[in-house]
Structures are given as structure tokens and as C-alpha cells.
Amino acid sequence: MRINVLVAEIGSTTTVVNAFDGIFSSCPTFVGQGQAPTTVLEGDVNIGLKGAIESLRKNIGASKIEYDELLATSSAAGGLRMTVHGLVYDMTVRAAKEAALGAGANIHQITAGRLRKSDLKKLVAIRPNIILLAGGVDYGERDTALYNAELIAELGLEIPIIYAGNIENHDDIRYIFEGTNTRLYIVENVYPKIDQLNIEPTRRVIQKVFEEHITNAPGMRKVREMVTGNIIPTPGAVMVASKLLYNEIGDLITVDVGGATTDVHSVTEGSDEINRMLISPEPLAKRTVEGDLGVYVNMKNVIERLGIDKLSDKLDVNEEIVLDLMSNYKPIPETELEKRFVEELTLEAVITAVKRHCGRFRHLYGPNGKKTIAEGKDLTNVKYIIGTGGALTRLPNRVEILKKIALSNKGNELLPTKEAKILIDNDYIMASLGVLSKKYPEAAIKLLKESLNIN
Incomplete structure (x- = not known):
């Protein structure tokens, strides 16, 4: 049986595969579902994916399943762990938090103002997949975000950094992370003006970084061998x-x-x-x-x-x-x-x-x-x-x-x-x-x- 699109939901414990056909017609159909244990611990998520596809085959009574595309969502490998660091909690911090949560992240640390030694110690212990830095409306306060960026750069964590703060800091932020092994993403300010939220650009970048991260996470290295489209x-x-x-x-x-x-x-x-x-x-x-x-x-x-x-x-x-x-x-x-x-x-x-x-x-x-x-x-x-x-x-x-x-x-x-x-x-x-x-x-x-x- 040939199916247009399979979508795999790769969870921490279970992988579910949903089959959709007639995608290019006016009447697309949901064909059926299969599931199997996620095989992160075995070091190859493809085992669980193939098991879920086999479960789907049995459930729909097909002798064989072929497909044109395989897309995926994932919360395996602990999902998307993030930390968020901004200036004022009710302003830039909250805006950054909304962007992270809306993108599907699990936030493990939130800080407002200058990072303390205890904050940095927690950050190292968390080992987030992404660090989100914000702070200051455009052309407003600059120093806090730069101070925090310097401390994080000194940690040498090699964790992707998204900067979504004061537009005036862009050149300085690039300079701080220049020469490090950190992948830096600079996006529009999540809080460009007082009482104005601008979270969609950051959400899009978070999902992009997640897709890059998840394919390199333990047990997920081979996921791209089967998945032909987006992973979010x-x-x-x-x-x-x-x-x-x-x-x-x-x-x-x-x-x-x-x-x-x-x-x-x-x-x-x-x-x-x-x-x-x-x-x-x-x-x-x-x-x-x-x-x-x-x-x-x-x-x-x-x-x-x-x-x-x-x-x-x-x-x-x-x-x-x-x-x-x-x-x-x-x-x-x-x-x-x-x-x-x-x-x-x-x-x-x-x-x-x-x-x-x-x-x-x-x-x-x-x-x-x-x-x-x-x-x-x-x-x-x-x-x-x-x-x-x-x-x-x-x-x-x-x-x-x-x-x-x-x-x-x-x-x-x-x-x-x-x-x-x-x-x-x-x-x-x-x-x-x-x-x-x-x-x-x-x-x-x-x-x-x-x-x-x-x-």
C-alpha cells in the first residue's frame, strides 16, 4: 500500500505514526495509526519508527507500506530544554518566555537582571538545548544583556544562543561570541517597545534550532535517515x-x-x-x-x-x-x-x-x-x-x-x-x-x- 505522508510523533516512551493519503486532492483522508516503544536508549530511533510503521501496517491490514514522505514531531531526548534570561520579569523576560513556550520548549530556568554565580551554576547543571537572551527595549537599556552574554560566553558550553533583545546590541553580541564554538542566532527584539510583544520571529528560530539539535541528540542521530521533512x-x-x-x-x-x-x-x-x-x-x-x-x-x-x-x-x-x-x-x-x-x-x-x-x-x-x-x-x-x-x-x-x-x-x-x-x-x-x-x-x-x- 502506498501512502502520501506519514507523520511520526516521537515521544520519550512511545512513537506514534499517523498515515494520511489524498494530500493533493480535495478530500484528504486519515488512514490509520500505529505505535511502538521509542528506542532512544538503543541509540537508534529508527528501530522504534519502523516498529510503529509495522504496527500501522497491521492495524490497516496492508501487506506492505510504502510512503512518499515522512514528517515528525518529537519530545524524545528530554524534549526541548531552554533557559531564558532577560532584564525585567514583567517585560522582556515574560516576552521571551512566551516565545519559548509557544515554540514548544520546556523552560528549566528563568532569570531577570544580571546573572549571579548561583544562576550560572544552575545553567551549567541544566545543560539546556538552547539559551535565549533578551533585555532592553530597542534603543533602551543595553548593559544587562551584554553583561549576561559575556558571562555565558565564558562558560564555554557550546550551546546555541538566541539573542532577541535591544537592537543596539547586535554588533556587541556578535563580538562577544566571536571565536567561540557557540552557534549564535540574532533575531528581532521580543519586546521592542513598552507594551509591545514581538514573539513570532523568535518562535520560528527556536523551532529551527530545535530541529538541528534533535538530529544530534543521543539516540536521535539516525532520525534523518527516515524523516524527509520538518521535525518540530x-x-x-x-x-x-x-x-x-x-x-x-x-x-x-x-x-x-x-x-x-x-x-x-x-x-x-x-x-x-x-x-x-x-x-x-x-x-x-x-x-x-x-x-x-x-x-x-x-x-x-x-x-x-x-x-x-x-x-x-x-x-x-x-x-x-x-x-x-x-x-x-x-x-x-x-x-x-x-x-x-x-x-x-x-x-x-x-x-x-x-x-x-x-x-x-x-x-x-x-x-x-x-x-x-x-x-x-x-x-x-x-x-x-x-x-x-x-x-x-x-x-x-x-x-x-x-x-x-x-x-x-x-x-x-x-x-x-x-x-x-x-x-x-x-x-x-x-x-x-x-x-x-x-x-x-x-x-x-x-x-x-x-x-x-x-x-
């Missing part, structure tokens, strides 16, 4: 798909509950009324990663938030049964009780993650009385709430879980309203379609709408 971070691919869909249907959020993290991607400008009240700008596309909220690896964190007594009441069982569920927990729930157990964990992860992502109203009191301001991301104009990831595409009550986002509002939170429509990525292909859209945007949007049951 899996969370970044979900953001790409969300932005593509936004251009078609309007303001949305995508919630991805995984075993280790819960990611929230929002693409919305918010309402004009609330924008006038915002104390600092927010990007059109925003991603947050909650590293303590997962329904498998981080299950215990979520249960601690809920409390075993409360969880047992919700499940209508005694605490001993809850403890038994915890000790015999499976990655994929099988019994009715196991599914209800995971649904309660998923609900807690969803509500907590979205509330951390959204903004809220604050009341300030002064000589002229009370003044209401808004801070953070405004989700009140969101028309669609999309569920992706294993939990929100497979659990029986996934739609009801997402409906409870609006119902959880305590009155001061800028959450979606009850009018927001729930959409489910039924084929669980949103990340794959994000990378597919880089080359075939029309086919990707058609396949995405089909998976979400959008007419």
Missing part, C-alpha cells in the same frame, strides 16, 4: 495546529492532558473592553505548561490536590479502594471504576491548568475609590474549547469535563463562557496535523476539521 517539538506542533484553526473558526483554546503535564494553548485577542483594562500586553497565541499536572507520571500530585477523602466521595468508594487504584494504576484505564478515577484526575488537571493560564480582574483602592484592572490572558471571547491528548480524546465523559471550565468561574477569572462550544480531536492527530500544515496547510485544516467534527 510536539507541543509546538499543537500550537501550530491551534493557530491554523483560529484562522478558520476564530478564538479558541486547546487543552492537552498528558501523563506528565497539562498544556493549554490559547489563540484569542480577548475582548476590547478587557483589553482596555489590561495592565500589560498578552500575545495572541499563548501556551502554558503545568509540569505538576499529569494523569500518569504526576498522578500523585493531582490526587494530593484533590485529597483522597474527597476523591473517594466523588467515586463513591472507600479510601482503601482509592489507594488500591493508585498502587495498581495503568496507563490506559480498563474497568469502569478505573475510567471514573482517571476522569476525576483529568477534571482537576483541566480546571487547574486553565485557571493558571487565564487572567483575572483585580480591584485597586485609592483616593478616588475603587478601580478595576485586568491582568493575564483574557479567554472570555473564546468560542471553542478543544480537547486533545490521550485523556481528552478517549475518556467517556471528556465533553462534560471540558464544559466544567466555564462553570468553575468564581467571578473574577477571565475564563471562557458557557456559550463556548466543545470540540474533541477524535482521531488524536492534532500534533501530527500541526507539522503536516507546514507543507500542506489546506489538507491539514480539512483533516483537522474532520477530526473535530466541524462541518
